[in-house]
Amino acid sequence: xxxxxxxxxxxxxxxxxxxxxAAERLNMTQPPLSRQIQKLEKxxxxxxxxxxxxxxQLTPAGTAFLDEAKRLLAxxxxxxxxxxxxxxGRSGVLRVGFTAASGFSILGPLLEEIASILPxxxxxxxxLVTGEQIQGLLTGxxxxxxARPPFDGQVFDSHLLYRESMVLAVPAGHPLTDxxxxxxxxxxxxxxxxxxxPTQAAYFYDLVIRMHTIQHGNVLHSVSQILxxxxxxxxxxxxxxxxxxxxxxxxxxxxxxxLAGRSSEDPVELHAIWNRKVANPALRRxxxxxxxxxx
Amino acid sequence: xxxxxxxxxxxxxxxxxxxxxAAERLNMTQPPLSRQIQKLEKxxxxxxxxxxxxxxQLTPAGTAFLDEAKRLLAxxxxxxxxxxxxxxGRSGVLRVGFTAASGFSILGPLLEEIASILPxxxxxxxxLVTGEQIQGLLTGxxxxxxARPPFDGQVFDSHLLYRESMVLAVPAGHPLTDxxxxxxxxxxxxxxxxxxxPTQAAYFYDLVIRMHTIQHGNVLHSVSQILxxxxxxxxxxxxxxxxxxxxxxxxxxxxxxxLAGRSSEDPVELHAIWNRKVANPALRRxxxxxxxxxx
DNA sequence: TCGGGTGATACTCGGAAGGCATCATGTTCA
DNA sequence: TGAACATGATGCCTTCCGAGTATCACCCGA
Numbered sequence: 001x002x003x004x005x006x007x008x009x010x011x012x013x014x015x016x017x018x019x020x021x022a023a024e025r026l027n028m029t030q031p032p033l034s035r036q037i038q039k040l041e042k043x044x045x046x047x048x049x050x051x052x053x054x055x056x057q058l059t060p061a062g063t064a065f066l067d068e069a070k071r072l073l074a075x076x077x078x079x080x081x082x083x084x085x086x087x088x089g090r091s092g093v094l095r096v097g098f099t100a101a102s103g104f105s106i107l108g109p110l111l112e113e114i115a116s117i118l119p120x121x122x123x124x125x126x127x128l129v130t131g132e133q134i135q136g137l138l139t140g141x142x143x144x145x146x147a148r149p150p151f152d153g154q155v156f157d158s159h160l161l162y163r164e165s166m167v168l169a170v171p172a173g174h175p176l177t178d179x180x181x182x183x184x185x186x187x188x189x190x191x192x193x194x195x196x197x198p199t200q201a202a203y204f205y206d207l208v209i210r211m212h213t214i215q216h217g218n219v220l221h222s223v224s225q226i227l228x229x230x231x232x233x234x235x236x237x238x239x240x241x242x243x244x245x246x247x248x249x250x251x252x253x254x255x256x257x258x259l260a261g262r263s264s265e266d267p268v269e270l271h272a273i274w275n276r277k278v279a280n281p282a283l284r285r286x287x288x289x290x291x292x293x294x295x
Numbered sequence: 296x297x298x299x300x301x302x303x304x305x306x307x308x309x310x311x312x313x314x315x316x317a318a319e320r321l322n323m324t325q326p327p328l329s330r331q332i333q334k335l336e337k338x339x340x341x342x343x344x345x346x347x348x349x350x351x352q353l354t355p356a357g358t359a360f361l362d363e364a365k366r367l368l369a370x371x372x373x374x375x376x377x378x379x380x381x382x383x384g385r386s387g388v389l390r391v392g393f394t395a396a397s398g399f400s401i402l403g404p405l406l407e408e409i410a411s412i413l414p415x416x417x418x419x420x421x422x423l424v425t426g427e428q429i430q431g432l433l434t435g436x437x438x439x440x441x442a443r444p445p446f447d448g449q450v451f452d453s454h455l456l457y458r459e460s461m462v463l464a465v466p467a468g469h470p471l472t473d474x475x476x477x478x479x480x481x482x483x484x485x486x487x488x489x490x491x492x493p494t495q496a497a498y499f500y501d502l503v504i505r506m507h508t509i510q511h512g513n514v515l516h517s518v519s520q521i522l523x524x525x526x527x528x529x530x531x532x533x534x535x536x537x538x539x540x541x542x543x544x545x546x547x548x549x550x551x552x553x554l555a556g557r558s559s560e561d562p563v564e565l566h567a568i569w570n571r572k573v574a575n576p577a578l579r580r581x582x583x584x585x586x587x588x589x590x
Numbered sequence: 591t592c593g594g595g596t597g598a599t600a601c602t603c604g605g606a607a608g609g610c611a612t613c614a615t616g617t618t619c620a
Numbered sequence: 621t622g623a624a625c626a627t628g629a630t631g632c633c634t635t636c637c638g639a640g641t642a643t644c645a646c647c648c649g650a
Contacts, residue, residue, distance in 0.1 A: 032608045044375040046382035061382035068374035079363035080339040087341035087356035
């Protein structure tokens with residue numbers, strides 16, 4: 001049987017793809033690390049890494065094993081924490097990731113609901129973008145995420161929490177506020193636009209691109225946080241597409257206008273997502289009580 | 296950090312509720328087991344077992360930890376097995392590229408055969424032209440291609456899957472359908488011809504150029520997809536040389552006529568090709584079982 | 591009070607793991 | 621083309637961990 005140290009060694013090498021750097025990261029020298037990996041491979045019964053004298057690569061088996069090793073280590077890290085929590089009278093921890101935007105609206109009520117179902121469970125909250133949440137759910141550092149599509153249905157199960165419309169954030173007193181009808185794309189032809197980052201906020205970026213005709217010359221900034229966008233609007237730098245829940249932000253000098261077209265059909269989705277391999281007993285109980293489907 | 300042996304020790308004691316019997320089950324003596332548990336508790340930071348000199352009981356923290364420990368051990372047992380399965384090719388992913396034309400005919404049966412040889416291997420299919428397949432095989436993004444010559448025999452190994460003839464696709468009711476003999480090049484002197492793209496479908500283009508005398512003034516379109524060609528024929532835009540397997544396309548308003556000369560000698564080849572440096576164990580197993588030659 | 595049962599402790603020894611020095615091999619650049 | 625460099629593997633030494641044996645400490649019942 002292998003040891004957890006060997007797993008940690010393997011993960012380090014698999015991530016660095018370099019024995020020396022991995023050894024450094026593990027605060028040890030390279031030779032014992034080499035031997036660790038050799039022993040691990042021997043006890044597994046198959047090669048995990050392919051090393052010619054120039055570079056290190058994962059074999060297919062190694063790729064799969066890396067996944068399992070990470071999960072194992074995450075579980076091994078979490079188990080003692082859970083035990084200690086229980087020993088001190090609480091019954092566990094639920095680590096929840098959420099996107100900033102979900103914090104404006106659903107997070108509060110959801111937490112209250114969780115607290116009523118699992119009164120003795122500590123809830124550990126982290127604001128993370130969807131990509132980071134998915135990473136966390138994979139490694140077991142997170143139990144539940146409040147995130148936006150897309151995510152891999154093979155690995156994650158999910159539950160649609162709610163849908164909302166997009167609205168347009170404009171500075172107070174802006175000419176568009178005089179309109180008595182929803183804002184059309186045409187109206188924005190000459191407006192400076194504060195856009196979402198296509199990498200950091202891909203979901204919103206894609207949504208807006210899909211539903212609206214954007215004059216690219218008008219785009220001023222690419223930002224990843226809704227709050228930042230609204231702040232920039234308040235600073236009269238331009239207008240911005242934001243989810244309806246952003247109207248709950250009481251920021252002075254910003255008004256929110258309805259949009260015409262498909263943006264009014266609640267296209268913005270927020271999902272609760274979790275790893276299908278639910279490891280945390282508190283989460284399992286929560287999903288049952290909330291009647292989210294699980295398997 | 297604790298060790299997996301300590302976990303196994305803890306699980307044994309937790310299930311037996313007796314150090315001596317647990318030690319026996321683990322093929323060891325009782326004293327080291329006691330110390331194992333002590334160390335485990337120390338590294339966890341909390342008591343897991345309550346022992347007075349008469350009996351052993353789980354603490355609440357111990358109960359929760361037992362759950363996690365079992366899960367951990369199960370995972371630790373399974374991970375090497377999974378890795379070995381992948382290494383021996385019994386499990387994993389096989390990425391297969393295929394040309395659209397091969398999809399009409401051989402792809403279905405081939406997939407069935409692969410599925411029967413490698414029932415637990417996921418097959419990832421991508422429709423790609425030969426050039427893209429070769430690229431994918433080089434970068435390792437593809438394991439197996441169903442493609443047409445030419446390709447570099449230094450780098451790729453291949454196996455001829457089948458040969459077929461070229462036929463002529465003509466609109467229904469076209470005068471040529473009245474012929475009782477194969478179509479000669481002469482017959483096409485005044486026909487509008489839908490040709491293959493010399494860049495995107497070089498294989499077919501070269502084949503036709505080599506085997507037939509084409510009146511270049513007659514060429515109407517250069518397209519890369521067999522399906523597109525047949526559709527254009529159906530739209531009565533002209534006639535087209537297509538591989539025999541295209542007759543399997545049930546497109547209305549198209550008839551297929553035999554060709555005279557070398558085109559009737561099955562000149563169209565479809566090969567399975569793969570990188571000589573087979574990296575994917577699933578592929579290695581497949582090639583062996585299909586008795587494709589490898590080195 | 592004594593004997594049986596049970597978990598903890600003391601001591602010893604073998605093996606495993608880490609560090610240092612060095613090797614083997616492949617790459618790069620003058 | 622050859623010398624310096626980079627990188628993973630090996631040999632050797634030392635340390636430390638863990639298992640075994642023997643024994644202790646404690647509780648219980650007769």
